[in-house]
Amino acid sequence: xxxxxxxxxxxxxxxxxxxxxxxxxxxxxxxxxxxxxxxxxxxxxxxxxxxxxxxxxxxxxxxxxxxxxxxxxxxxxxxxxxxxxxxxxxxxxxxxxxxxxxxxx
Amino acid sequence: xxxxxxxxxxxxxxxxxxxxxxxxxxxxxxxxxxxxxxxxxxxxxxxxxxxxxxxxxxxxxxxxxxxxxxxxxxxxxxxxxxxxxxxxxxxxxxxxxxxxxxxxxxxxxxxxxxxxxxxxxxx
Numbered sequence: 001x002x003x004x005x006x007x008x009x010x011x012x013x014x015x016x017x018x019x020x021x022x023x024x025x026x027x028x029x030x031x032x033x034x035x036x037x038x039x040x041x042x043x044x045x046x047x048x049x050x051x052x053x054x055x056x057x058x059x060x061x062x063x064x065x066x067x068x069x070x071x072x073x074x075x076x077x078x079x080x081x082x083x084x085x086x087x088x089x090x091x092x093x094x095x096x097x098x099x100x101x102x103x104x105x
Numbered sequence: 106x107x108x109x110x111x112x113x114x115x116x117x118x119x120x121x122x123x124x125x126x127x128x129x130x131x132x133x134x135x136x137x138x139x140x141x142x143x144x145x146x147x148x149x150x151x152x153x154x155x156x157x158x159x160x161x162x163x164x165x166x167x168x169x170x171x172x173x174x175x176x177x178x179x180x181x182x183x184x185x186x187x188x189x190x191x192x193x194x195x196x197x198x199x200x201x202x203x204x205x206x207x208x209x210x211x212x213x214x215x216x217x218x219x220x221x222x223x224x225x226x227x228x
Contacts, residue, residue, distance in 0.1 A: 031206070033214035035150070042200060042221055043150065048214040049206060086150050090213055093166065094140075094152035 004087055004097035011103045018074040020100045022087030025068060030089045032070035034063060037099075038083045046085075047072060079104050107131040107217045109201045114222030121191050121226070127184040127201030127219055135179040138204035138212045141186045143197035144221075151197075154186065155204055155212065162210060169195075191226045198223050 005023045012018035022032060032050050035043035045054050047063035050070065060075045070089075074081055082104045087097040113125040125141070140155035154175040156163045163175055174187040184201055198221040204212035 031213045035215075042218040043215075044218070045214060045216055048216075054216065088150075088214065090211055093164070094155075094212075096150040096152065099149045 002089075002091035002093075002095050004089060004095055006085075006087060006097040006100045008098070009101045009103065011105060012074075012077045014079060014104055015076055018077045018081070018102055018104075020072045020074075020085050020087075020102065022070040022072075022097045023068055024070075024089060024091075024095075027068050027070055027089060028066045030065075030091060032063065032065045033088045034061075034070075034072045035086045035088065036081075036083045037086065043086065074102075077102075077104055107203065109203065109217060109219035111199065111201050111219045111222040114199065114224045116225045116227065117191055118228050119191060119193055119226055122187070122189045123191065123224060125186040125188065125199055125201075125222060125224070129182045129184065129201075129203075132203070132217075134182040138207050139177065139184045140202045140204050140212075140215065141175060141184075142200045142202050142215065142218075143195075143224075144200070145194075145197045148197075153199070157210070188224070191224075193226050196224060196226045 034047040036046045037043045050065040062073045084099045086099045108130045110128045141153040154165045172190045176185045200221045201219040202215040203217040205216035206213035
């Protein structure tokens, strides 16, 4: 079965750039999406179809997808960006990565 | 404004049944694929099931096939999940989600999520 692998945690200083990766076999041939989930809240879509931002998502959130890796990049990271981030793709069924806890310190 | 409001969660014994509901508003419900996604306590997200606009296509994750049934009532703008033969490992927050980016029977992302309803399976 298809798997998506994310690092369990990523740390970043305020104002710096955070990069969260998601790895899967030939992931670049699929659409990747990213969700942000803050404690006690529902997931929120932040990137879809690899690079697109939904309305209302700040421009500091961007995405890329090539080869075996999709990347969520947060430029000028703010304290409010501290959350869990999940990647997602479709390969015969919908698959989620295990999630990455982003710490802003 | 899109709203998805789940209800029906609770505590149930192993082997028991529960029916979850999701009330949708703010969009054309009858034109959208819809999904259930769950999250075990402290764990990641797992897609559970989805269905197309008229209910003619339904898909399930292997672990719930034969036990869970997804359905909808477009007249009531509502999505349901009937859960039978519940197991301890079904304990999770269950989210209703709107499938988006759909084509050819495949949907690529979830644009909107409800607040979730907690299902606890325990003796």
